[in-house]
Amino acid sequence: MTTLLKSATIIDTSSPFNNQVKDILITNGTITKIDNNIPNQKEYKTVKLDNLHVSTGWFDTSVSLGEPGYEERETIKHGLEVAAKSGFTEIAVNPNTNPVTENKASVEFLINKATNFATNLYPIGTLTQQSKGIEMAELYDMQQSGAVAFGDYNKPINNDNLLKIALLYAQNFNGLVLSFPKNKAIAGDGVANEGVNSTTLGLKGIPNLAEEMQVARDLFLLEYTGGKLHIPTITTEKSVKLIKEAKKKGLDVSCSVAVHNLLLTDDELHGFDGNKKVNPPLRTKKDVKALVKGVRDGVIDIITTDHNPIDIEHKKVEFSIAKDGTIGLESAFGALNTILDLETITNCLSKNPKERFQIKLNTIKENEKANLSLFTPNGEYTFTKNNILSTSKNSVFLNKKLRGKIYGIFNNKQLILNS
Missing domain, CATH: 3.20.20.140 (Metal-dependent hydrolases)
Incomplete structure (x- = not known):
């Protein structure tokens, strides 16, 4: 499967593309190309989302x-x-x-x-x-x-x-x-x-x-x-x-x-x-x-x-x-996005914990495994039971104002998107 992420802002302090807006081409679970504009010549699955941001998973x-x-x-x-x-x-x-x-x-x-x-x-x-x-x-x-x-x-x-x-x-x-x-x-x-x-x-x-x-x-x-x-x-x-x-x-x-x-x-x-x-x-x-x-x-x-x-x-x-x-x-993410900058959030959710727990850390660059979190920092909303996906509903953040939206992830050759 080949997936093309369009106009994605890359948030990854270890990546040469950090804070840049790029297209990302993923083939069989590996990032094969990162460029300003990658044309969809072979009817790849294209992901084009509002103000898309990606970070290491x-x-x-x-x-x-x-x-x-x-x-x-x-x-x-x-x-x-x-x-x-x-x-x-x-x-x-x-x-x-x-x-x-x-x-x-x-x-x-x-x-x-x-x-x-x-x-x-x-x-x-x-x-x-x-x-x-x-x-x-x-x-x-x-x-x-x-x-x-x-x-x-x-x-x-x-x-x-x-x-x-x-x-x-x-x-x-x-x-x-x-x-x-x-x-x-x-x-x-x-x-x-x-x-x-x-x-x-x-x-x-x-x-x-x-x-x-x-x-x-x-x-x-x-x-x-x-x-x-x-x-x-x-x-x-x-x-x-x-x-x-x-x-x-x-x-x-x-x-x-x-x-x-x-x-x-x-x-x-x-x-x-x-x-x-x-x-x-x-x-x-x-x-x-x-x-x-x-x-x-x-x-x-x-x-x-x-x-x-x-x-x-x-x-x-x-x-x-x-x-x-x-x-x-x-x-x-919606809670953290109200108090911290994106690089701090992603380092504390990705780079730091993976290094400490000895989990493989994949950087966003060509020829690396695609291990990505997809989100946008835009948009405020009130967190209600409608936002809860878990079986149990015991959230301390019910009725709190949050900011940003999760689009999904790409990992293990799978693209998971919220409907």
Whole structure:
């Protein structure tokens, strides 16, 4: 199949065509020509879209899918289709399934279920057996089967020595260890950011300290052991400072922030909407400002949707007992496009996460594999349930003003476009 993308603005800091408007010819999944005007002489499939922009394909490092065990929330098949139509060519899938992804067989199950899709699926294996934080899981076996990292999704490793051993052991095969930034003893039964809003609303608070103590501990351990550490979904100003200092020391640490924590604050809690209950929680304006600055300065390497489908039975309940999590694939670009420039967005969604998780990064140039996200930064709209493609509808961005539109992706010799 041959596809011709017409008048595409290329956003790729590694490409010689960055910020240029070009035609792109793709033959059998490979970019064969990039030029100012490529005539369609052989009735190629032509893609001509309003203010078309293309970047290297986006990779989301934290996506939860229900299957196996929670198929009513989302299946692998449908989740990959949603990811493609949201602009993502790759996703890393969290191990919070039933059973959890903790061995060779469960990793291979996910990979086999995800074959022949436009969006690639990369499993994250648990760091500990059954994600219970007691004994280390079969990390090497899982990596040999295709796992790209190891972490217990949204569960902290309370045992300091266990994390120390994991960081030491994973160095034998260049494994990436994830450590969720939450001190369970300090967080307690908290359900929202500790502050004026939680006090006013009578909600148990989670102080910034709960995150920052864990980040500090993880960085101390990393300094002692060496190895590769990724701290997912940080939310506080102090966490940014701690990671910045660690990077200055030369520690091999990266971190991510969820899209919703870059835009929304705990002011959203008024109304007790269960869709606004996320883990880590929404913080303050001061924290949001520090997180955005951290992204712009390069301290925060990766932006993730932290996409976590939850069925209505576990969301439309009393706030304190609602399950944590929001979907985020469909709203990610539209939200980020309201606060960040395109090069920062694409670097944090593509170049940086792929390099960190050791995923092949294809540049937009001739004779490279076509791995592309297609979008336009133009057009404001209100995000409603009509914009949700996921099976579960638990979006924190419902009724928010977003900007831009996803056209689709080209990957694995497949063109996926939104209708």
